[in-house]
Amino acid sequence: MRIAQIAPLYEAVPPRLYGGTERIVANLTDALVDLGHDVVLFASADAQTRATLVAVRDQAIRLDPHPLKSDLAAHLSMMHEVRRRAHEFDVIHFHADLIHFPFFEDIARRTVTTLHGRLDMKDLPEAYRRWEQYPLVSISDHQRRPLPLNNWISTIHHGLPPELYRVAAQPEGDYLAFLGRISPEKRPDRAIAIAKRAGLKLKIAAKVDATDRAYFAQVIEPLLSDHSVEFVGEIGDAEKPGFLGNAAALLFPIDWPEPFGLVMIEAMACGTPVVAWRCGAVPEVVDEGVTGFVVSSEEEAAAAVVRAAALNRDVIRRVFERRFAASVMAERYLDVYRRLSDAWELDTPIAAVA
Amino acid sequence: MRIAQIAPLYEAVPPRLYGGTERIVANLTDALVDLGHDVVLFASADAQTRATLVAVRDQAIRLDPHPLKSDLAAHLSMMHEVRRRAHEFDVIHFHADLIHFPFFEDIARRTVTTLHGRLDMKDLPEAYRRWEQYPLVSISDHQRRPLPLNNWISTIHHGLPPELYRVAAQPEGDYLAFLGRISPEKRPDRAIAIAKRAGLKLKIAAKVDATDRAYFAQVIEPLLSDHSVEFVGEIGDAEKPGFLGNAAALLFPIDWPEPFGLVMIEAMACGTPVVAWRCGAVPEVVDEGVTGFVVSSEEEAAAAVVRAAALNRDVIRRVFERRFAASVMAERYLDVYRRLSDAWELDTPIAAVA
Numbered sequence: 001m002r003i004a005q006i007a008p009l010y011e012a013v014p015p016r017l018y019g020g021t022e023r024i025v026a027n028l029t030d031a032l033v034d035l036g037h038d039v040v041l042f043a044s045a046d047a048q049t050r051a052t053l054v055a056v057r058d059q060a061i062r063l064d065p066h067p068l069k070s071d072l073a074a075h076l077s078m079m080h081e082v083r084r085r086a087h088e089f090d091v092i093h094f095h096a097d098l099i100h101f102p103f104f105e106d107i108a109r110r111t112v113t114t115l116h117g118r119l120d121m122k123d124l125p126e127a128y129r130r131w132e133q134y135p136l137v138s139i140s141d142h143q144r145r146p147l148p149l150n151n152w153i154s155t156i157h158h159g160l161p162p163e164l165y166r167v168a169a170q171p172e173g174d175y176l177a178f179l180g181r182i183s184p185e186k187r188p189d190r191a192i193a194i195a196k197r198a199g200l201k202l203k204i205a206a207k208v209d210a211t212d213r214a215y216f217a218q219v220i221e222p223l224l225s226d227h228s229v230e231f232v233g234e235i236g237d238a239e240k241p242g243f244l245g246n247a248a249a250l251l252f253p254i255d256w257p258e259p260f261g262l263v264m265i266e267a268m269a270c271g272t273p274v275v276a277w278r279c280g281a282v283p284e285v286v287d288e289g290v291t292g293f294v295v296s297s298e299e300e301a302a303a304a305v306v307r308a309a310a311l312n313r314d315v316i317r318r319v320f321e322r323r324f325a326a327s328v329m330a331e332r333y334l335d336v337y338r339r340l341s342d343a344w345e346l347d348t349p350i351a352a353v354a
Numbered sequence: 355m356r357i358a359q360i361a362p363l364y365e366a367v368p369p370r371l372y373g374g375t376e377r378i379v380a381n382l383t384d385a386l387v388d389l390g391h392d393v394v395l396f397a398s399a400d401a402q403t404r405a406t407l408v409a410v411r412d413q414a415i416r417l418d419p420h421p422l423k424s425d426l427a428a429h430l431s432m433m434h435e436v437r438r439r440a441h442e443f444d445v446i447h448f449h450a451d452l453i454h455f456p457f458f459e460d461i462a463r464r465t466v467t468t469l470h471g472r473l474d475m476k477d478l479p480e481a482y483r484r485w486e487q488y489p490l491v492s493i494s495d496h497q498r499r500p501l502p503l504n505n506w507i508s509t510i511h512h513g514l515p516p517e518l519y520r521v522a523a524q525p526e527g528d529y530l531a532f533l534g535r536i537s538p539e540k541r542p543d544r545a546i547a548i549a550k551r552a553g554l555k556l557k558i559a560a561k562v563d564a565t566d567r568a569y570f571a572q573v574i575e576p577l578l579s580d581h582s583v584e585f586v587g588e589i590g591d592a593e594k595p596g597f598l599g600n601a602a603a604l605l606f607p608i609d610w611p612e613p614f615g616l617v618m619i620e621a622m623a624c625g626t627p628v629v630a631w632r633c634g635a636v637p638e639v640v641d642e643g644v645t646g647f648v649v650s651s652e653e654e655a656a657a658a659v660v661r662a663a664a665l666n667r668d669v670i671r672r673v674f675e676r677r678f679a680a681s682v683m684a685e686r687y688l689d690v691y692r693r694l695s696d697a698w699e700l701d702t703p704i705a706a707v708a
Binding site: 057066068070071072073074076077079098099101102103118120121122123124126127130 | 424453455
């Protein structure tokens with residue numbers, strides 16, 4: 001198939017450091033190429049891809065040092081270019097929220113829109129009602145709940161390239177891991193409390209955004225004086241297998257409706273069990289008692305850490321490969337593309353299929 | 355004429371406190387109604403207008419306490435609604451940057467877009483090149499310089515309702531005034547230095563945004579200990595005539611390409627002379643030696659303050675009424691609407707007229 005992938009322009013594809021959406025676009029795009037498809041990626045020029053790149057901006061917006069820039073103008077220009085070339089593709093797959101809705105109304109049925117963020121926001125129901133013809137894909141069943149009436153055609157979980165991760169031969173297993181971003185809704189404070197209760201060391205590998213610096217200084221830093229907590233800062237992809245693979249478990253004690261939770265499957269890719277809060281997509285991602293445990297209190301979490309030691313790391317890795325490999329994600333999207341394409345050729349309405 | 359005015363949704367129309375664009379939309383809309391036209395205003399529900407209001411959001415975004423909201427979705431929904439009703443209007447006048455560009459491509463010649471912000475930003479030239487068919491109005495000649503190739507059909511300066519301001523019967527005249535926002539590019543530090551040099555007291559009426567709090571604490575607050583500087587905080591419309599009208603002059607020592615500078619004409623409306631830096635639109639707004647002085651150094655500014663005392667406040671007010679009354683602005687926009695409407699009926703291209 002001739003497939004266009006439309007990335008957001010905020011981070012490079014894949015991102016140099018943090019950034020979930022652009023990472024998934026990179027994984028999906030490469031996996032589709034590997035499966036023999038003709039893929040064109042619209043993204044900023046710093047993308048690294050096996051597809052044909054259409055560079056619509058000289059670099060990603062977030063790290064662009066230019067003092068005056070317009071993310072709105074940049075995304076509008078990109079959509080204008082995609083529209084101009086729309087006839088070249090069998091399907092056009094958008095990953096940048098809803099900014100493309102005004103452009104493709106007449107060919108909405110040849111498009112797929114994956115929503116990557118939380119949807120429980122004011123202003124969204126009205127906008128999604130107005131453009132209800134667009135076929136949407138959610139990244140978890142939980143994510144789509146605030147917009148139940150839209151044209152959801154599938155839930156497709158995120159996928160990662162298995163070759164980037166490995167199960168540690170002899171995992172150290174003497175610490176718990178917290179990976180991601182320091183912010184109130186990620187609850188690093190709760191991770192610290194759980195580790196204390198479980199009697200294990202906690203290593204925190206996380207970035208601190210400007211908006212979260214006050215929270216870090218006031219709430220988290222005072223807790224770091226304890227010798228059982230180690231703050232290692234932000235880490236890159238190359239360090240993740242070591243950091244995650246040697247942990248007794250990943251703690252994911254979040255306090256918000258997480259639409260997916262990429263770090264959980266990064267841990268699984270390293271064979272590391274996950275102890276995660278019953279929030280958002282968590283129960284869909286964790287196989288209870290197999291790849292980890294879903295908990296609702298610090299007491300349950302501490303008990304789960306003990307039980308996690310007994311889980312089989314090779315099994316966790318195999319479940320990851322079966323459910324969350326990038327190729328699995330790509331095959332599921334190809335099913336969606338084919339379904340849309342078939343319906344389009346027959347000129348029949350595209351039915352909503354769960 | 356049947357005229358639609360499309361306001362941004364960030365502030366109420368007019369704003370409860372600070373906010374230039376929505377204030378101008380309010381003034382223009384009411385003035386067009388007063389001139390007998392059939393005007394529909396698309397805005398948030400907290401608008402106060404003599405036109406017919408189409409409320410497209412329950413309240414303006416900026417002060418809406420809801421923790422999760424999407425300004426993009428809100429503006430897209432509004433534009434969708436305007437598009438649905440476009441046939442009801444002879445002309446549709448947009449004030450919300452370029453978010454409407456994808457919606458009205460086929461009827462661009464029935465639209466007017468006033469740009470209210472600075473245009474020297476990355477990403478803008480590319481987007482404005484792609485939608486070059488839209489007739490644009492600048493709020494100063496200086497503002498349009500970064501986008502010289504677009505379809506500029508007029509420069510129309512801002513206007514204010516004369517009845518909201520008055521010349522003080524016996525102006526105190528023993529202080530200089532600084533009004534607006536505390537931020538590095540507004541240069542309140544320079545205002546303090548000029549006042550010192552001129553041997554006059556300075557009163558600062560300004561809001562401090564969250565992003566500018568560090569600048570205020572580190573740069574401005576230490577300068578306030580001097581008894582010759584008084585910080586009076588943010589003031590509302592009702593207090594402005596008193597604050598401005600009693601000042602010896604308004605200081606406007608900005609350090610950025612100001613696209614218009616509304617506070618200058620607020621001062622003129624009170625008969626108060628303006629001493630302003632040669633930046634952005636300033637030389638277009640100030641009539642040298644009549645309504646104030648345009649300067650390039652603190653020395654020139656201090657000398658201008660002395661000379662300003664000799665300017666005739668009734669003349670300043672009359673120049674304001676002739677150049678910057680809301681009704682003058684409305685008449686100029688009506689000229690533009692008629693020109694577009696004529697060209698459209700004859701199906702001739704709309705020529706760019708300076």
